[in-house]
Amino acid sequence: MRENLMEHINKIELQGRVGFVRANEFNGSKVANFSLATDILYKTREGGAVSETTWHNVVAWESRDTADIARIAVGVPVYVTGRLRTTRYTGADGTEKQFYEVLANRLRILEEEPEGI
Template sequence: MAGLNKIQIIGNLGRDPEMRFTPQGTAVTTFSVAVSRRWADRSGGEREETEWFRVEAWDKLADICNRYLTKGKQVYIEGRLRVRKYTDRDGIERTAVEVIANHMLMLGSKGDTPSYHDHDAPDGDYEEADASSPPRSSASSRPSSPPARNQPQPVGDDISDDDIPF
């Protein structure tokens, strides 16, 4: 039977992504994601614990993450764990656990995402990308009108975005 190495996290970026390239020209973007959980302790007090994950995205997904993610943004990351050993500057052997991303969703409301996502966004309040997605074009290279899509027609002018519960 085959093994399974899969991780899913939802959290906030702790810093802006950093992109670099391998000697072969492959893009690699790294960033950190903070995942917090809250619970009530035995005395009834609220406790919070935050775990930090180092995330790597490669190739096309690296480009997308570098372009659209910024510090503080909420994001869903799906990928696999990689454990690697290294020796630090003091000669001590260390172990690092990293998330190798193969899927990314930008979460949050449209007000939290830059305006250049508005034409590209699906009918939800998130952006989605995976390792096989082509990078999205930047706002400056987008044609002046968005491509036509099969979208439902508006029902009436009396409904605003504030009336929708999600």
């Protein structure tokens, strides 16, 4: 008898601006590693506006759905969907460390609105 299996979902959707970019080629395939800043704006109880920036590490391999990786540059607005991956390693000091990155399966450069409209 087959048990009911819970469906697992690992999906992330981000829209923000590119920070640093490092483009490489590995075994003939292009890959872009870049940071992406997302901002959230909210008001405090006192009514003051606060902007909170979160930085994300993104890895995008060239494919039909990530063809825009050649246009990635600092400050460019992008929309990314993918999955979150955790990597664990032992640091030089012997402590266990981990970092998170988004493995992009779709990437789109967003066109900016002209100013003054």
